[in-house]
Amino acid sequence: QKEVEQDPGPLSVPEGAIVSLNCTYSNSAFQYFMWYRQYSRKGPELLMYTYSSGNKEDGRFTAQVDKSSKYISLFIRDSQPSDSATYLCAMSEGGSGYSTLTFGKGTMLLVSP
């Protein structure tokens, strides 16, 4: 079993739909949870960051972490064609100054006009 599992998709939705992206993980030591967006042939761009369990909202994006279930989600409201990209979840145990990340495979999202 991989440390971080993520459905690769593709996930196809019409413009304006609510999108739900998810990851599960097995390492209970993970404390920091990130979502990155990666456009084709580009580097990942940090979207959201959450520490431990709970919700965080930023504009059209909401990140949720449920540590008891080892499950994290990213919701995108009013999805736009420009949201079409691969979404990567990433996690870290944290610790003193060490910032290494463990990524999921990424979910490809396609938003059609």
Added chain:
Amino acid sequence: DAGVTQSPTHLIKTRGQQVTLRCSPKSGHDTVSWYQQALGQGPQFIFQYYEEEERQRGNFPDRFSGHQFPNYSSELNVNALLLGDSALYLCASSPSLTGFSYEQYFGPGTRLTVT
């Protein structure tokens, strides 16, 4: 602020050759991490450099080595290239705060093709 820059953008090498990739971190960042991203996969951690020393290493063979310079820029070297080394190589920089920093900024990557 130029952000994280990487060179070259693309590279084609033959099996058995050696390659050097370069990274300049975001201004104010002194920690550099390297990741390998195979097609259709998430990035995998190779190693991290801070104060010119390798601080942590992922599950990669010794063919992968690195270096960090006094100006915080970094190089990734891969010897005896294999076809399986074909991937997007990503550099990420972060500030060396006490405790974990989620502020990892990625460069655009170098796409390496091994034939």
